Amino acid sequence: MANSKFEYVKQFEQPDVLLPNTWIVVRIDGRGFHRFSDRYCFQKPNDRRALDLMNNAAVEVMKELPDLNIAYGVSDEYRKLVTTIVSTFTAHYIFKWDTYFPGTPLEPPYLPSFDGRAVVYPTIWNLRDYMSWRQVDCHINNLYNTTFWTMVQKGGMSNTDAELELKGTVSSDKNEILFKRFGINYNNEPEIYKKGSVVYRQYQLEEPGHRPDPSGTQERSLEEAETGFAQDAKSSKTQQEKLRKLRRKAQVVVDHVDIIKDEFWERRPWILSNKPGKLPADG
Numbered sequence: 001m002a003n004s005k006f007e008y009v010k011q012f013e014q015p016d017v018l019l020p021n022t023w024i025v026v027r028i029d030g031r032g033f034h035r036f037s038d039r040y041c042f043q044k045p046n047d048r049r050a051l052d053l054m055n056n057a058a059v060e061v062m063k064e065l066p067d068l069n070i071a072y073g074v075s076d077e078y079r080k081l082v083t084t085i086v087s088t089f090t091a092h093y094i095f096k097w098d099t100y101f102p103g104t105p106l107e108p109p110y111l112p113s114f115d116g117r118a119v120v121y122p123t124i125w126n127l128r129d130y131m132s133w134r135q136v137d138c139h140i141n142n143l144y145n146t147t148f149w150t151m152v153q154k155g156g157m158s159n160t161d162a163e164l165e166l167k168g169t170v171s172s173d174k175n176e177i178l179f180k181r182f183g184i185n186y187n188n189e190p191e192i193y194k195k196g197s198v199v200y201r202q203y204q205l206e207e208p209g210h211r212p213d214p215s216g217t218q219e220r221s222l223e224e225a226e227t228g229f230a231q232d233a234k235s236s237k238t239q240q241e242k243l244r245k246l247r248r249k250a251q252v253v254v255d256h257v258d259i260i261k262d263e264f265w266e267r268r269p270w271i272l273s274n275k276p277g278k279l280p281a282d283g
């Protein structure tokens with residue numbers, strides 16, 4: 001098709017390049033999931049199967065795209081990045097649907113789809129704040145939803161009455177409603193609901209959250225990985241290939257922990273840092 005008279009249409013493709021040397025967040029969100037979750041009778045307020053399915057799709061995306069931590073890689077096209085990640089996520093979500101919802105086949109027009117957008121953050125602290133923002137959102141929504149659905153399901157209230165009573169309440173009010181009226185201690189609710197899920201690569205074989213063994217092969221591979229993560233303009237093709245291999249071999253884990261405090265990041269310096277053991281001083 002080269003040089004055909006139709007080829008001029010290619011010029012309509014606008015350059016769509018993301019700023020290099022930044023932290024790129026691709027945010028994925030279920031399209032029309034309010035209706036979708038009703039159609040397939042997701043449990044309210046949290047359906048463990050639905051969350052596990054989302055997490056599984058996220059893990060598969062991480063496994064399939066080893067350089068997904070694009071901030072360390074070469075700058076990529078916005079469309080290419082977003083469309084690849086979102087379509088890979090959707091593919092796995094549909095592929096695994098039956099495992100998590102056996103006997104509930106997906107039927108058109110109620111098929112899951114997702115939107116995706118890329119946002120670039122210039123500093124680690126912007127990125128950390130983005131993650132914190134999402135986790136705070138998770139906490140606020142979950143406390144509200146847990147209280148709301150407890151009042152409806154256990155308290156026999158109508159949706160409207162529960163909504164009305166919760167209007168203008170603060171966290172402590174909701175904690176009190178849960179505890180005094182229903183004997184529920186919010187602190188004892190499952191971590192996955194309270195904290196959400198964080199998916200990352202684990203380079204040692206111990207349980208997530210443990211410091212790497214200072215002597216041993218696992219530590220060596222961690223160090224290798226961190227060296228590879230350094231975003232070095234001069235980093236050769238072979239070095240990049242080596243890094244990809246390491247990332248491919250790494251275990252992708254799902255955790256439900258605080259990502260607002262420093263501890264999570266300090267214990268896993270390879271996620272954000274190109275220097276082992278500490279956050280780069282970037283402001």
Ligand SMILES: Nc1nc2c(ncn2[C@@H]2O[C@H](COP(=O)(O)OP(=O)(O)OP(=O)(O)O)[C@@H](O)[C@H]2O)c(=O)[nH]1
Nearest residue numbers: 030031032033034035037042043044045046047050
């Ligand atoms: N019952 C139930 N519903 C869920 C669960 N997770 C997500 N949802 C539903 O999914 C919705 C997601 O909210 P939004 O992303 O804001 O809304 P949306 O309907 O997906 O609309 P758009 O994102 O604008 O397309 C929630 O409001 C819930 O209705 C779950 O575990 N259980």
Ligand SMILES: [Mg+2]
Nearest residue numbers: 028029030033
């Ligand atoms: Mg949403």
Ligand SMILES: [Mg+2]
Nearest residue numbers: 029030031033
């Ligand atoms: Mg949505």
